[in-house]
Amino acid sequence: MRKRSAVASLIVIALAAATIGPVHAEESAVVLKDAPGRDTVQANCLACHSADYIVMNSPFLDGKGWRASVTKMINVMGAPITAADAEEIIRYLTANYGVTPRP
Amino acid sequence: MIARRQVIAAGIGSLAAAFATRVRAGVPPELGQQPPNLPEGARTSAELVRIDGKLPLIKRTYRPPNFETPLKYFAEPITRNDAFFVRYHAAAIPEVNAGDWRLTVAGDGASAQASFSLAELQQRFTQVDVTAVCLCSGNRRGMFEPHVPGIQWGPGAMGNARWSGVRLRDVLNAVGVRKEALEVSFDGADSALLTGPDFVKSIPLWKALEADALIAFGMNGEPLPHWNGFPARLVVPGWTATYWVKHLARIDVLTQPSASFWMRTGYRIPANRFPVTERFVSQEAGGTTPITEIAVSSLIVEPADGMRLAAGRGLEVRGIAWDGGAGIARVEYSLDGGATWRRADLGADFGRFSFRPWKIGLSPRERGPLALQVRATNRLGVSQPEELIRNPAGYHHNIIQRIVIEVV
Numbered sequence: 232m233r234k235r236s237a238v239a240s241l242i243v244i245a246l247a248a249a250t251i252g253p254v255h256a257e258e259s260a261v262v263l264k265d266a267p268g269r270d271t272v273q274a275n276c277l278a279c280h281s282a283d284y285i286v287m288n289s290p291f292l293d294g295k296g297w298r299a300s301v302t303k304m305i306n307v308m309g310a311p312i313t314a315a316d317a318e319e320i321i322r323y324l325t326a327n328y329g330v331t332p333r334p
Numbered sequence: 335m336i337a338r339r340q341v342i343a344a345g346i347g348s349l350a351a352a353f354a355t356r357v358r359a360g361v362p363p364e365l366g367q368q369p370p371n372l373p374e375g376a377r378t379s380a381e382l383v384r385i386d387g388k389l390p391l392i393k394r395t396y397r398p399p400n401f402e403t404p405l406k407y408f409a410e411p412i413t414r415n416d417a418f419f420v421r422y423h424a425a426a427i428p429e430v431n432a433g434d435w436r437l438t439v440a441g442d443g444a445s446a447q448a449s450f451s452l453a454e455l456q457q458r459f460t461q462v463d464v465t466a467v468c469l470c471s472g473n474r475r476g477m478f479e480p481h482v483p484g485i486q487w488g489p490g491a492m493g494n495a496r497w498s499g500v501r502l503r504d505v506l507n508a509v510g511v512r513k514e515a516l517e518v519s520f521d522g523a524d525s526a527l528l529t530g531p532d533f534v535k536s537i538p539l540w541k542a543l544e545a546d547a548l549i550a551f552g553m554n555g556e557p558l559p560h561w562n563g564f565p566a567r568l569v570v571p572g573w574t575a576t577y578w579v580k581h582l583a584r585i586d587v588l589t590q591p592s593a594s595f596w597m598r599t600g601y602r603i604p605a606n607r608f609p610v611t612e613r614f615v616s617q618e619a620g621g622t623t624p625i626t627e628i629a630v631s632s633l634i635v636e637p638a639d640g641m642r643l644a645a646g647r648g649l650e651v652r653g654i655a656w657d658g659g660a661g662i663a664r665v666e667y668s669l670d671g672g673a674t675w676r677r678a679d680l681g682a683d684f685g686r687f688s689f690r691p692w693k694i695g696l697s698p699r700e701r702g703p704l705a706l707q708v709r710a711t712n713r714l715g716v717s718q719p720e721e722l723i724r725n726p727a728g729y730h731h732n733i734i735q736r737i738v739i740e741v742v
Contacts, residue, residue: 258396261379279527280425281396289375291481300483307595309529328375 261286268323275312275320276304289328297324364392364404367638368488372476376486387559389416394485397527398422399561403490408635408654411684411691412465413493415554420561421470421491421575423596425527430581432557432565437505437549441519441586443539445510452565455549458508459500464546466571466687467494467656468578471601471625474731482728489633494656494689497569498552503543506587511539514589516616518542520568523581531595535577536588537570538614546571546687549582571687572612572627572659574729576601591616601625603725609716612658627658630718631732632665632692632710639737645701649739651678651694655710661686663715667694668707672720672734678708686713696739704739 258281263269276285292300298321304310305317312320362382376394383393383401391401400421407417432452440447450458469492476486485491506518519536526532541547548569551558558564563580570577576596591597602622612626632655643649655662666675681691698704711717718734 257383261396279530280398283379283393283395286375286379287373287394287486288483289373291373292483296483307531307599308526309531311529 258283264327266323266327268319268326271316271319272323275310275316279304279308279310285324285328290331292324292328293330294321294325297321297329300324362390364390364406367405368392369474369477370639371479372488373481373486376476385420385561387416388418388420388561389414391417391420392488392490394487398425399427400485401561402487403493405488405490405633405635408490408633408689409652411494411654411682411689412554413495413689415495415556415559415562418468418493418495418553418559418562419470419491421485422524422580423526423533424524424530427524428581429560430523430565435565435583437566437582438584439505439509439587440584441588443512443515443518443587443589444506445512448509450505452551455500455505455566456551459504461498462501462548463496463498463552464548464569464571464687465494465496465684466546466569467492467628467689468569468575469493469628469656471574471576471729472727475728477731478722478724478728482726484728492575494654494684495553496555496684497548497550498555499548499550499566499569501545502547502549502568502585503545505549506542506585509587511587512589515539515587516590517588517592519586519588519592519594520577520579520582521584521586522563522567522579523583533579533596534592534594535579535601536592536594536597536617537573537577538616539587541570541573541612541614574601574625574628576625597624600727601729602727603729607723607725608730611660611714625729628656629730629732630657630660630662630710630712630716631655632708632718632735634706634708634735634737637737637739640740642740642742643698645741646697646699648695648697651696651706651708652691653693653708654689654691656689657710657712657716659687660712660714660716662690663711663713665690665692665708665710667709669696669698669704671705672707675709698739698741701741704741705736706739707734707736709734 261282263282381393382390384390394400403419437450473491475484517536521534550569566582567580603625605623614624617624634653636652655665665678668675678692678694709718718732722733
């Protein structure tokens with residue numbers, strides 16, 4: 232099941248991170264929307280912070296806003312994200328957690 | 335580290351079923367009282383969660399941990415330790431052993447380098463107390479319109495405590511401050527999980543030498559809780575909590591401005607747009623300045639927005655007011671959209687850096703919605719503004735609060 236595998240991968244990340252610092256077990260209950268690009272987001276973003284950072288900051292950023300956030304994570308916070316992954320992450324965030332288009 | 339956690343309730347629809355530990359109990363009042371203008375995602379991702387040593391708090395983010403104090407705890411002017419908000423930039427937060435802990439004082443602006451144990455600091459220097467508000471620069475960020483990214487706090491990223499410790503200036507003077515010294519910088523034991531700039535903050539030397547700036551070990555008569563900086567944190571009364579470095583490990587006296595990311599880039603506001611009286615000149619650059627003192631503000635704690643009240647019945651409205659250390663001169667309320675203002679009654683005074691409780695007695699007779707606005711004014715004559723002063727990072731939200739009471 233898609234949802235279960237996502238949770239499982241979160242737990243793997245959590246266990247990997249546990250050797251470095253404390254991780255809250257319950258954070259893996261925060262599940263991101265199942266859509267193309269989610270695996271890339273989980274693999275890149277959740278090593279350093281919980282997924283609620285994304286949900287909490289929605290839905291008010293547009294593509295430009297999410298690009299600025301991802302760029303900050305790479306350039307300022309030092310997230311080792313490839314250019315291709317960054318584009319996929321921005322697409323996923325904009326499509327799933329971006330500002331709701333007004334009719 | 336926080337294995338003994340209890341998720342109290344979740345109202346998160348599709349997420350709620352994922353884990354058996356999550357108890358569905360409807361929306362608890364602590365979450366129901368969140369400001370309605372928070373981003374939708376901030377409301378749906380908020381949960382009432384218990385972390386070690388704390389009552390259930392409003393979870394904004396798990397990692398790094400950011401937990402907000404529910405509104406009801408501000409009914410008391412001193413915020414209890416187990417309800418005090420938790421805010422971290424870094425996810426690697428060590429459990430510090432007080433016996434092993436040492437504080438290093440060094441830097442090119444210090445005459446010498448020194449290291450102190452907890453016992454040495456407590457025995458050698460005069461112990462003092464100060465009651466002061468610790469308020470996140472981004473408190474109420476979630477209420478910015480339009481929204482700005484960051485932790486989407488409601489009004490509870492703050493607390494007021496009686497802090498006990500030793501004067502920072504006594505420690506600095508014991509080590510020796512060179513005449514070229516300009517700033518004093520602070521580093522805590524927490525660090526980023528994988529990458530990212532270390533959370534290092536500086537304050538001007540003049541601020542570090544003020545009598546109220548403390549290296550604090552105690553909070554409301556108890557040791558600092560782990561989540562609030564055990565065993566020692568900086569207390570800079572009047573200035574926002576970004577400077578109140580937790581798990582304090584190292585102090586550097588500097589002859590040059592700190593180059594920390596969290597000074598040069600983070601926690602900055604447009605210069606000259608806020609009624610700021612305390613400047614941080616050595617860090618001013620490019621039309622921006624580090625945030626300094628807390629803006630004058632107030633909070634209605636009771637009743638809840640939208641409460642129903644029978645016409646002719648008495649109602650006591652209660653709340654708190656605070657500022658950056660001038661002290662609260664008056665709190666006023668308006669029932670006519672700001673045309674006329676009347677005084678609220680001020681309560682006990684715990685000092686100029688503390689929350690100041692206030693109350694208002696009302697007994698509205700006319701049925702219908704009654705809009706209540708409350709504004710505080712400090713002893714410099716600065717009042718809360720009607721309109722938000724927008725800034726990219728969402729700091730200093732202190733606009734006049736308005737609630738509606740339904741008189742029926």
